[in-house]
Amino acid sequence: MSPEIIIPLLAAAVQSGTPILYATLGEIFTEKSGVLNLGVEGAMIIGALTGFLVSRYTGSPALGFLAAGVAGSLATALHGIVCLWFLGNQVVSGLALTILGAGLANYIGTPFVGLSAPGFSPFAVPFLSSIPFLGPVFFQHDILVYVSYCIPVVMVLFLTRTRFGLSLRAAGEYPAAATATGLNVIAYRWLGIVGGGFFMGLGGAYLSLAYTHLWTTNLTAGRGWIAVALVIFAFWRPGRAVFGAYLFGGIMALQLRMQASGTQISSSILLMLPYALTVFVLVLSSWRKGTSEEPAALGVNVEPTE
Amino acid sequence: MVGIRIVKRQAPLGFWGACLVLFSALLLSLLLSGVLLFLGGTPPIKGIITLFQGAFCSRWALEDSVLKAIPIFLCSLGVAVAFRLKIWNIGAEGQFALGAVGATWVALTFPDWPKFVLLPAMICMAMVAGGAWGFIPALLRQRLKTNEIIVTLMLNYIAILFLDYLVYGVWKDPTSFGFPMTPSFSDQAIVGKIGSSTINWGLAHCLVLGVLVWGFFKYTRIGFEVKAAGDSVRAAKYAGLPYDRLVILVMVMSGALAGWAGFLEASATVNRLQPSIMVGYGYTAIVVAWLARLNPLGIGVASILLAGLRVGVENLQLDLQVPAAFGGILEGLILLTVLAGGFFTYYRFERRKKR
Numbered sequence: 046m047s048p049e050i051i052i053p054l055l056a057a058a059v060q061s062g063t064p065i066l067y068a069t070l071g072e073i074f075t076e077k078s079g080v081l082n083l084g085v086e087g088a089m090i091i092g093a094l095t096g097f098l099v100s101r102y103t104g105s106p107a108l109g110f111l112a113a114g115v116a117g118s119l120a121t122a123l124h125g126i127v128c129l130w131f132l133g134n135q136v137v138s139g140l141a142l143t144i145l146g147a148g149l150a151n152y153i154g155t156p157f158v159g160l161s162a163p164g165f166s167p168f169a170v171p172f173l174s175s176i177p178f179l180g181p182v183f184f185q186h187d188i189l190v191y192v193s194y195c196i197p198v199v200m201v202l203f204l205t206r207t208r209f210g211l212s213l214r215a216a217g218e219y220p221a222a223a224t225a226t227g228l229n230v231i232a233y234r235w236l237g238i239v240g241g242g243f244f245m246g247l248g249g250a251y252l253s254l255a256y257t258h259l260w261t262t263n264l265t266a267g268r269g270w271i272a273v274a275l276v277i278f279a280f281w282r283p284g285r286a287v288f289g290a291y292l293f294g295g296i297m298a299l300q301l302r303m304q305a306s307g308t309q310i311s312s313s314i315l316l317m318l319p320y321a322l323t324v325f326v327l328v329l330s331s332w333r334k335g336t337s338e339e340p341a342a343l344g345v346n347v348e349p350t351e
Numbered sequence: 352m353v354g355i356r357i358v359k360r361q362a363p364l365g366f367w368g369a370c371l372v373l374f375s376a377l378l379l380s381l382l383l384s385g386v387l388l389f390l391g392g393t394p395p396i397k398g399i400i401t402l403f404q405g406a407f408c409s410r411w412a413l414e415d416s417v418l419k420a421i422p423i424f425l426c427s428l429g430v431a432v433a434f435r436l437k438i439w440n441i442g443a444e445g446q447f448a449l450g451a452v453g454a455t456w457v458a459l460t461f462p463d464w465p466k467f468v469l470l471p472a473m474i475c476m477a478m479v480a481g482g483a484w485g486f487i488p489a490l491l492r493q494r495l496k497t498n499e500i501i502v503t504l505m506l507n508y509i510a511i512l513f514l515d516y517l518v519y520g521v522w523k524d525p526t527s528f529g530f531p532m533t534p535s536f537s538d539q540a541i542v543g544k545i546g547s548s549t550i551n552w553g554l555a556h557c558l559v560l561g562v563l564v565w566g567f568f569k570y571t572r573i574g575f576e577v578k579a580a581g582d583s584v585r586a587a588k589y590a591g592l593p594y595d596r597l598v599i600l601v602m603v604m605s606g607a608l609a610g611w612a613g614f615l616e617a618s619a620t621v622n623r624l625q626p627s628i629m630v631g632y633g634y635t636a637i638v639v640a641w642l643a644r645l646n647p648l649g650i651g652v653a654s655i656l657l658a659g660l661r662v663g664v665e666n667l668q669l670d671l672q673v674p675a676a677f678g679g680i681l682e683g684l685i686l687l688t689v690l691a692g693g694f695f696t697y698y699r700f701e702r703r704k705k706r
């Protein structure tokens with residue numbers, strides 16, 4: 046393929062991969078504290094709507110973006126209440142959050158379908174964007190993409206180099222021992238849930254504020270679930286999540302281009318691609334485990350001590 | 352200082368206590384959804400009354416609720432079989448779609464077969480197709496320890512798109528004025544209605560299958576093994592139970608039951624295949640299974656309740672212009688509150704006395 050085709054495709058891959066990247070990083074953060082949150086899809090869609098509404102009524106997309114993060118945290122806090130306080134099953138609670146989130150977003154968002162809100166526009170980073178090949182692929186996007194480049198680095202530093210990060214991981218690896226050393230495991234799991242939910246909300250807001258600039262029903266279209274799968278594919282490492290998210294961004298961009306080019310292949314079949322790739326990628330990553338950093342106590346509730 | 356502390360119960364909460372908790376959870380979720388109605392500008396009490404009137408308070412409404420409860424019941428029965436083994440089959444929606452596709456293939460290919468051959472053939476094909484859609488994630492889990500939650504969920508999306516592909520493409524009725532649907536089934540391929548009601552004979556299928564699943568867990572050796580292995584995987588493996596084979600078995604059973612539901616929806620409810628049959632029964636089934644604590648009789652009661660809420664929400668939409676998505680809110684809230692309520696099975700709150 047010639048560079049005239051491949052460079053825009055790769056740039057589009059980065060753009061459509063960004064919401065998935067935010068959500069995947071959020072889920073990694075949550076799972077590192079030992080909590081499995083399958084409600085990513087729900088937190089994302091609530092973030093998407095909140096970002097849209099706040100930006101529409103205040104005129105400030107930046108405020109909308111932040112509000113979406115807060116809304117994501119609030120949504121996942123429900124998961125926290127059910128699982129951390131009431132010891133509910135984490136798998137089922139996450140599903141409930143997905144059902145509730147989709148319901149809420151469509152309930153509130155119905156009057157806004159098809160309307161637009163001020164969003165983010167791309168701008169080229171001086172100097173960096175003029176690098177051949179890499180420049181147009183990575184440095185001619187909107188600010189949210191650039192922010193997403195920094196998060197994995199900050200997250201790795203936080204998880205491996207700070208006391209809070211190490212304690213959070215202890216809560217996910219061996220909560221009983223962590224409790225014995227005097228750590229408040231529940232508090233760190235709250236941090237994991239609410240902090241992760243913040244990034245999921247941001248991922249949703251990327252869809253409504255940068256990807257489309259308007260509100261439609263079912264905006265997330267399973268991206269939250271793809272994020273859950275990518276956490277496994279990434280072996281719980283933020284760095285590998287970047288690679289995975291752009292892979293999915295790539296397949297989504299490719300599929301859109303093929304539809305637009307008027308191919309003979311049915312659009313239903315093309316739309317299957319990301320979901321089929323998810324299964325494929327999961328199979329691939331379960332083929333060769335070994336270097337995985339899956340938290341040992343993932344999905345296991347901590348019982349209250351008397 | 353007066354506070355609250357958590358105390359572990361000596362013995363798990365009894366039946367009536369559990370009923371009370373369940374009732375309180377349902378009440379709480381209704382209360383919360385009432386608040387949301389209020390915030391949306393709908394009078395909440397009138398809204399809730401409209402909801403229940405629309406669901407249960409007329410013959411037509413009650414029949415519609417039972418009609419919708421049929422597919423929900425079968426999907427939920429399937430989901431419950433897998434959940435018993437703690438296998439998280441979230442894929443009822445896709446297995447339902449494939450079941451409808453399988454049954455439709457038989458109905459469109461052999462429309463002239465006599466009814467007593469054609470209907471069983473459609474059921475078999477629906478079970479095979481739905482079961483196969485359950486078999487894939489089970490095999491991946493058994494061989495490669497691939498996470499079945501995500502695989503079943505992804506297979507839902509793929510199955511629904513496959514159904515779309517068929518009805519928008521190769522199976523499309525040339526006389527449908529562009530609507531995505533297959534031609535209507537022949538009379539022999541249609542499950543009829545009971546007497547003069549709008550309820551179809553699928554209800555009888557539900558009763559038989561419900562009793563069979565109940566008997567499977569109560570009286571068969573394999574059913575007992577599934578229950579035992581579900582309680583403790585390690586103990587089951589230690590006792591030499593064929594855990595891997597049980598995983599495959601429950602997933603295939605689960606898929607076959609959801610596939611049967613898909614058959615009924617295509618054959619009895621719409622008499623053809625069309626995308627509008629995919630309304631999320633497979634996800635409602637998970638709420639139902641959890642509400643009923645995986646008990647077949649409970650699933651029967653809970654599926655009528657949840658089906659009723661769906662019918663009630665339609666009424667709410669017609670009378671008070673509440674968006675249809677309100678149904679999702681109700682289901683999500685019910686599932687969350689019931690989950691949280693499960694806490695009181697093993698724990699209770701006690702007031703902490705002054706020190």
